[in-house]
Amino acid sequence: MQSPLINELIEAFKLLPTIGPKSAQRMAYYLLQNNPNGGKRLAEAIVEAIDKVGHCDQCRNFSETDVCRICASPARKRDQLCIVETPTDVVAIEQSGIYQGLYFVLMGHLSPIDGVGPEDLGLPLLEERLKDGEVSELILATNPTVEGEATAHYIHQMATSMQVPVTRLAQGIPLGGELEYIDSGTLSQAFAGRKAV
């Protein structure tokens, strides 16, 4: 008995993570009833971000410019390269404030079953990067999951074959824990305690 447009809005909100039917309904009515301007702002922000945010040429992180702000920053140490699976991992590490080097964002992990191979993770680009000799420490910060470990192993071998020293974040990250949900303190300790592997 509800307006079809309101129904569609509720369905669309249900696409978001953790949003069930009840929350979706609340959001839809909130925007219509209390904050239509906020709704327009949200719609525009979604379209703008999806249309204009691409990937950094150097680290593959999300960026609306060819080279992202971190890669372009003269304040970052250019001889440390931290390998993470996703952009949200970068956000988590940046929030800890412990790390001043650069990143390489895989945008996933090796998963033969899903057809995700080294090229999909930009590993040829990483290989080029290691070849130019600027990186003196490659820090593996993939998730401690089966796929994350397999990906780390693959990159470790690649780096070792090119004589690039490799470290791995210290234990302290709980087994099966996902980097993006780890608190800053734990992350800081994991960085400080990293070891050669």
Add this chain to the structure above:
Amino acid sequence: MQSPLINELIEAFKLLPTIGPKSAQRMAYYLLQNNPNGGKRLAEAIVEAIDKVGHCDQCRNFSETDVCRICASPARKRDQLCIVETPTDVVAIEQSGIYQGLYFVLMGHLSPIDGVGPEDLGLPLLEERLKDGEVSELILATNPTVEGEATAHYIHQMATSMQVPVTRLAQGIPLGGELEYIDSGTLSQAFAGRKAV
């Protein structure tokens, strides 16, 4: 260090009810990383709903047509009129399936301090409606808050002066509610309204 467009998207998500910084970040990255098509669908649904959903000429509920589906339905009893504060109240009552009459949606409650008077709630329209004699029971279902009660009182007087019978939803302990967690106001009303069994 994040892309300004991603920051703006996170800020816009934070406008939604119950969404804090962490959830907003998760939603923003989820749309970019995993579901850009879903994001476009959400943006379009927001804009469509805000642009095209207006109010029903008869009951003031949200509607994209002049007369909403409930008011236009031949299946509804036209002699019962239930007064609610908001469209979400209509949704809640419709979900219970208990009521087959029509609604009148105030889109708020009387609040002199915020400058909300009878005209803002469409009460002249309600008066016209009562005048035409079709309504034989007006059901007050405003919220049991100070403002809701004051609004109910105002409408009660209006209906009585026009010889329209008025009822009020029963107040008491909710189904499954545990006595020890029920507030004393509700308990008082439950006592006052007790019945022989």
